[in-house]
Each structure stands twice: as structure tokens, then as C-alpha cells.
Amino acid sequence: MRIVYITAGAAGMYCGSCLHDNAVAKALRRRGHDAVLIPTYTPIQTDQPNASQHRLFYGGLNVYLQQVSPVFRWIPKWADAFLSRPGLVSWIASRAMGTSAQNLGALTISMLKGEQGNQAKEVDRLCQWLKSLNPDVVIFTNLLIAGAIPGIRRVLPRTRQVVMLQGDDIFYDGLIEPYRSQALVELRRLAGQVDLFLLHSCDYQSRMSDLLQQPVDRMKVCPLSVDADDLMQIDHSDASGTLKTVGYLARIAPEKGLHLLVDSFIELVRQSESKAFRLLIAGWQGKQHQAYWNSLQTKLEQAGLAQRYEYWGTIDRQQKQQFLSQIDLLAVPTTYADPKGLFALEAMAAGVPYLLPSHGTFPELHQRAQAGQLHHPGSVADLT
Numbered sequence: 001m002r003i004v005y006i007t008a009g010a011a012g013m014y015c016g017s018c019l020h021d022n023a024v025a026k027a028l029r030r031r032g033h034d035a036v037l038i039p040t041y042t043p044i045q046t047d048q049p050n051a052s053q054h055r056l057f058y059g060g061l062n063v064y065l066q067q068v069s070p071v072f073r074w075i076p077k078w079a080d081a082f083l084s085r086p087g088l089v090s091w092i093a094s095r096a097m098g099t100s101a102q103n104l105g106a107l108t109i110s111m112l113k114g115e116q117g118n119q120a121k122e123v124d125r126l127c128q129w130l131k132s133l134n135p136d137v138v139i140f141t142n143l144l145i146a147g148a149i150p151g152i153r154r155v156l157p158r159t160r161q162v163v164m165l166q167g168d169d170i171f172y173d174g175l176i177e178p179y180r181s182q183a184l185v186e187l188r189r190l191a192g193q194v195d196l197f198l199l200h201s202c203d204y205q206s207r208m209s210d211l212l213q214q215p216v217d218r219m220k221v222c223p224l225s226v227d228a229d230d231l232m233q234i235d236h237s238d239a240s241g242t243l244k245t246v247g248y249l250a251r252i253a254p255e256k257g258l259h260l261l262v263d264s265f266i267e268l269v270r271q272s273e274s275k276a277f278r279l280l281i282a283g284w285q286g287k288q289h290q291a292y293w294n295s296l297q298t299k300l301e302q303a304g305l306a307q308r309y310e311y312w313g314t315i316d317r318q319q320k321q322q323f324l325s326q327i328d329l330l331a332v333p334t335t336y337a338d339p340k341g342l343f344a345l346e347a348m349a350a351g352v353p354y355l356l357p358s359h360g361t362f363p364e365l366h367q368r369a370q371a372g373q374l375h376h377p378g379s380v381a382d383l384t
Contacts, residue, residue: 001034002136003033007022008142014284017166040145067107108175138161139163142163143190149161165204165339169207170255234325245280245329246280247328247331254335263380330353330355333377341362357378
């Protein structure tokens, strides 16, 4: 079967969806399918061999320029090709080119409108390329990038179109009005044209069924998976002796709950007679959350724990193996109902127990794995 998997880059950041999509594409190939992984917006960043093509659709620079200036909607193909070069887009993304919330909202609506939006020629470019491949299935990594579905249906009426739902509501919830309401109209319109949705938990199936007004029988639950053969070989002999180490492996962002873990860690050390604990933190930190991270560092230092925590920054695969080999417990107390939780699977593969909030996908994961404990969401006392 020929499958085109359309993923979305995260501007040079390691993101769970990119890692998952990359692993799924490789697994499909191992099963004998002709699976093509295509990035949109920016090239994807993975901590394992990158399975995506060196080709980019909806290049982030091009899409943004077409949104803010009609001139770029009519420039020749050679200019489009230059602006969509993966290397150029990666270079721009690494320098954190941003947009205002208002422009982000307008761009989201335009992208969802597909052929009727300001990026219509990007839709046509994707449709024509797909027509040349004639795939049996096209998979979109989320519904927010699936504005091309009607156009694909027109040129490839027999191709099944599948959409993964793995965090669409989080982005949608962050939009400001009037874009939030407009986006919901467009998302529901597109949802009615999707052949099948794939999700990672029954909790998310129920929530997205309500949001998109789609029957649950059009949404198939496929528990999250991870390519973790190397993580299962981790040697924990490097763990820090008598020190018990708590690990945090996620983006440095309020919604991931690092502030809750810091408060819990301070209280844990305060209550302990031996005080033999340390905190290891790893994950990407964007400029928008620099003040947040600075405040957490200050809090730890004021508690006299400057020597009891380490921040590893963004880590590659080898560093991830080392990180997981040194922790005794993984804790990521997300404040939102996480639909994925890739970090929990990686910890389990490495033989590290988890402590996770009892919302989102985690109760179902815990019911299957029984490899750690759950805590009441948002409760520092329960986390401690």
C-alpha cells in the first residue's frame, strides 16, 4: 500500500508528534508499505534517523508571506521554490521568526480554508504532487494542517484521507476571538470530509468527538507507540548512588507543569531527614518562556537547592539515554489533559517508573502498564 504521511515541523524543536510520526513511517516501511513522510511548515527535528523527504510543503516562510502580502501569492514558481527550501526555512525558524496573536489567528483560518484561503497555490502544489504519486492513503498529523482535503478529494477521489488527532484542541484553545470561533466552524467543516480519525486514548476520542461534532465510530483509538529498542537496553548502573533522582523530560512551559514539580521537590527535600534528592530537568525552552524558567531557577536557589538540580537543555538521543539512566522517577505534572505523553512511554521502556497526573491519556496508560503512580492534577501535596 502506498501511504503519504503529512507531518508538521516544529521550528527546530523536538516535539512528540514529530518523533511519533517519524517512528510510524519507519514502522510502516518495515511492514512492507510504501510510506512517504512529508514535512510541512518546517523540516522535522527527530532524535533518531530522520525518515522524512528532503522536500517541504507549506513552507513556513512562504505561508507567512502569502498571508501578510498579496504580492507573494502571485510570485513565480522559482521564487516559491527558493522561499520553501528546507535549509532556508530551518535557518529562519532557528532565529524564532514570530507573528502576533492576531496574525496567527488569521493565518490559521486561512490555512483551514485551503483552496479558498491565501495559501491556495500551496494547496494546488500539494495536490498536484500527490496526484503524481496516486497514494492509497493520505494521513495528516493533525486536522489544523488538513485544509487541502477537499482539493485532494477532487484530484484523487479514491484516496482515503485519515487524520491523526493529537493536540489539535490545545492549539485551538489558544486562539483569540474572533479567530477561535471561526476556526471551530472550519474544523467542523473539514472533519465531515475525513474518512477516518486516529487518536491515542478514549478520553481524547470523547473530547474530540464533542468538539468536532463527529460520531465516535469515525474515530479509532490506537494507543500511542514509540520506537524504543535502544531505550530498553539502558544500563542504570550510572545512577547516582544514595541520591534519589527525579527527572523531568518535556518542554519548559507552564502547561507542562514544571512549576508544580519544583514546588513539590522543594517540599520533598524540606520534609526529608536525609535530604538525599536531586532534580534533573531536560527539554526545549523557547524565548517566550524564559521569564518562567528564570523564576523557577530563582525559587530553587532561594530554597538552598542550587546544587541539587541540573538543567540539561535540549537533548539528543544519546543524551536522552544518559538522562534516563540517571533518574529513579519521571514526573511531568501537566496542567492540561495531555493526549499523548510520549515521555511516559520512553521512561517505561527504560525501566523508569512514572508519576503522572490523573487526567488526559495517563489513566488509560496507567491501567495498561501499571508502571508507576498517578496524582491529583495540580496538587503539589499529592505530587509530593
